[in-house]
Amino acid sequence: MPEKITVDDNGNLIVPDDPIVPFIQGDGIGVDIWPAAKTVLDEAAAKYGKHIAWKEVAAGEKAYKDTGEWLPKETLETFSEYVVGIKGPLTTPVGGGIRSLNVALRQALDLYVCLRPIRYFSGVPSPVKHPEKVDMVIFRENTEDVYAGLEVEAATSVAAKMISFFSETLGWEIRSDSGIGIKPVSAYASKRLVRAALNYAKKHNRRSVTLVHKGNIQKFTEGAFRMWGYEVAHDEFADCAVSWDECGGEAGDKILVKDTIADITFQQVLTRPDEFDVIATTNLNGDYLSDALAAQVGGIGIAPGANINYETGRGVFEATHGTAPKYAGADKVNPGSLLLSGVLMFEHLGWGEAAQDIVRAMERTIAEKIVTYDFSRLMDGAKEVRCSEFAMEVVKRL
Numbered sequence: 001m002p003e004k005i006t007v008d009d010n011g012n013l014i015v016p017d018d019p020i021v022p023f024i025q026g027d028g029i030g031v032d033i034w035p036a037a038k039t040v041l042d043e044a045a046a047k048y049g050k051h052i053a054w055k056e057v058a059a060g061e062k063a064y065k066d067t068g069e070w071l072p073k074e075t076l077e078t079f080s081e082y083v084v085g086i087k088g089p090l091t092t093p094v095g096g097g098i099r100s101l102n103v104a105l106r107q108a109l110d111l112y113v114c115l116r117p118i119r120y121f122s123g124v125p126s127p128v129k130h131p132e133k134v135d136m137v138i139f140r141e142n143t144e145d146v147y148a149g150l151e152v153e154a155a156t157s158v159a160a161k162m163i164s165f166f167s168e169t170l171g172w173e174i175r176s177d178s179g180i181g182i183k184p185v186s187a188y189a190s191k192r193l194v195r196a197a198l199n200y201a202k203k204h205n206r207r208s209v210t211l212v213h214k215g216n217i218q219k220f221t222e223g224a225f226r227m228w229g230y231e232v233a234h235d236e237f238a239d240c241a242v243s244w245d246e247c248g249g250e251a252g253d254k255i256l257v258k259d260t261i262a263d264i265t266f267q268q269v270l271t272r273p274d275e276f277d278v279i280a281t282t283n284l285n286g287d288y289l290s291d292a293l294a295a296q297v298g299g300i301g302i303a304p305g306a307n308i309n310y311e312t313g314r315g316v317f318e319a320t321h322g323t324a325p326k327y328a329g330a331d332k333v334n335p336g337s338l339l340l341s342g343v344l345m346f347e348h349l350g351w352g353e354a355a356q357d358i359v360r361a362m363e364r365t366i367a368e369k370i371v372t373y374d375f376s377r378l379m380d381g382a383k384e385v386r387c388s389e390f391a392m393e394v395v396k397r398l
């Protein structure tokens with residue numbers, strides 16, 4: 001009998017062998033990548049006597065057509081109730097309606113970490129000389145910064161009031177026809193994000209945690225993020241982590257905690273990728289950095305993502321690309337992003353062996369040059385297969 005995943009008082013997941021897991025197929029290419037990813041996940045789980053009872057929930061265009069809502073309340077409740085879920089890409093409605101379904105989901109469930117591991121699969125076409133040196137895990141803050149969506153439209157009475165308030169109280173000169181965006185960065189959110197990154201580094205024997213920020217300019221938001229990050233390392237992880245200032249870069253067997261300014265980070269992740277390991281950063285930096293890094297190791301077709309709250313155990317695992325509408329239903333695109341998001345979900349469930357099996361099988365499939373169009377167009381001598389065929393090739397190698 002399928003059962004719910006539950007969480008004990010310490011935030012540990014209790015996962016039955018046949019858990020009920022809600023999923024959103026997703027819009028556009030969701031119709032292609034979801035069945036492909038599901039096939040592989042089911043086969044890998046079955047090898048270990050596990051069976052997932054998938055529970056479909058509605059969101060996006062499909063939900064809007066059926067219910068008039070982009071993100072029905074029941075969907076949020078189901079993700080909350082069943083603790084762990086997975087989703088394909090969703091259309092962001094243009095011109096009104098909900099700002100972003102993904103942002104709404106993350107905020108409603110307080111999934112404060114956006115986890116984006118970026119690693120290289122041998123044989124994947126890459127624009128850089130040494131993609132094999134890329135092995136980073138990004139912890140991007142998910143609940144505040146500009147993505148909190150605190151914005152006021154230009155030429156409205158609220159914008160005018162804010163502009164005159166800032167002028168009177170702070171002497172700021174803001175043009176009268178400006179839209180206004182607020183960028184909150186709190187000690188609470190910064191610290192729990194860095195804490196999660198350090199816990200991850202500790203658990204996975206990672207060498208360093210780099211705090212990426214723009215604190216040279218935005219001192220009280222980005223700069224404060226850096227300061228709070230170091231405070232967490234110093235106050236809570238002194239047994240296993242040491243800051244650059246304290247050790248001059250020689251951390252021994254401890255985790256080295258350092259920081260870099262966002263702009264130079266974009267250069268250094270390209271030129272010296274092996275100097276980066278776990279990265280903890282604010283929301284917008286993390287948004288740009290995740291996609292830029294993914295480009296080094298094969299692009300968004302195979303970049304996985306997870307949104308996690310480590311205290312409640314809740315997680316929503318998701319393809320990082322969009323709905324690619326021009327390919328919808330063509331059985332053409334790479335299912336790798338959603339599949340590897342499923343791998344992250346398995347790891348979160350404690351199903352590490354099944355997760356590793358999938359990664360190894362995918363490595364072998366790509367190494368044998370059996371790939372979807374996005375890779376085959378950049379590889380010599382590749383055998384191009386459809387989305388569903390790629391999934392079957394991975395299953396054969398499990």
Ligand code: NAP
Binds near residue numbers: 336337
């Ligand atoms: P997109 O859907 O990510 O597609 C952009 C391009 O990325 C595609 O044309 C394709 O490149 C490549 N691509 C995407 N998925 C791929 C896959 N699985 N395999 C291989 N290549 C893949 O971005 P978009 O066109 O800007 O956005 C379309 C819609 O998706 C919008 O409504 C947007 O708001 C939404 N969106 C949703 C999410 C999400 O749900 N997480 C994220 C981003 C965007 P080529 O054309 O070069 O083949």
